[in-house]
Amino acid sequence: MGPRFPSPREHYRARNRTLFMYTSAIFITTLGISYAAVPLYRAFCAATGFAGIPVTDSARFGSDRLTPIVTAKRIKVHFNADTSAALAWTFTPQQKFVTVLPGETALAFYTAKNNSDKDVIGIATYNVTPSKVAPYFAKVECFCFEEQKLLAGEEVDLPLFFFIDKDFADDPLMRDIDDVVLSYTFFKARRNEQGHLEPDADDVTVDAASGFSEYTRGKR
Template structure:
């Protein structure tokens, strides 16, 4: 499992440095769906088999991990975006359900797209979301309020990672941007690339635009 995760993230780094761009959204999202990279729900069913979705004897003896929730909406988006809970405490391997709320305060219907990030970043390979709203377009009508669920678990393999010994807190952050269509007709966050990179935890990568 750990070697497969390492291979996924090496492949992810190669794809990003070769120039994954907004123009390549379908390919990028296909990669994310297979690996969980950037918060897109993992579709590898091996991660969601029943024997993985409960604490093992070892992880049941571990400290609970506090997952803190943060929410931000860009200035261009007239939305109030907040987590419904400040935090939850979970054991490695234990599933949890959390909710965010988004309210459109504007006078027009708007489509938004959320990016995702975890802090510390080294937690990311173990933070698996069975279902979430990240990188999915969310249309909210003027004056409408919607609940956005996140169903997740922290992989119990985390207890074998010596670099995370004593790390009992993780922050799950989402940032909503107004959506726009690029030249290829794909919806993308309506914000400068460096802003989206930072919100998604990709700051420092060079993602060149393609014509």
């Protein structure tokens, strides 16, 4: 008896099974990438300074990076604070600005107070203006993207320890930079589809450069 060839029906069934497996694999991979997109994007920005996000890569905090360039000009770092319309907090910087040399560390503080009669969890986001400074603006310690739970009526001081990388002084694109604005915005925390707390950023847009907020109704 000669070899048996599959019938057209069997051939189409096998092809459909293969197509289904490929489609399922692509769907699962895409779904996984979607779930990971936000934390991966945040990590990428924190490591590179992309989108005006100050660098938080600990590999850049070596002692060789923390040597002030005494021959460089001082940079005035201004501090801005905003809160979402949905968050009944008072949030203010304790100093208007500080001046630093490239490679010099600085310590600043913000104050947050829960004005409501309920315990509330808030999460702060941040950015730097002008955005081209972000790759050189490194934060050693800060309260950004961390859950801050304030009890009803509680007031806390939030420290910020940062420096402007010494390579700032050698970049010709930074020669016109004398002032930098570091802007924080506190949002009420919400749980995403994966059950993790994240800032509810649908209610506010912030103009960090001017220090003013425009409250708007976002679309989900």
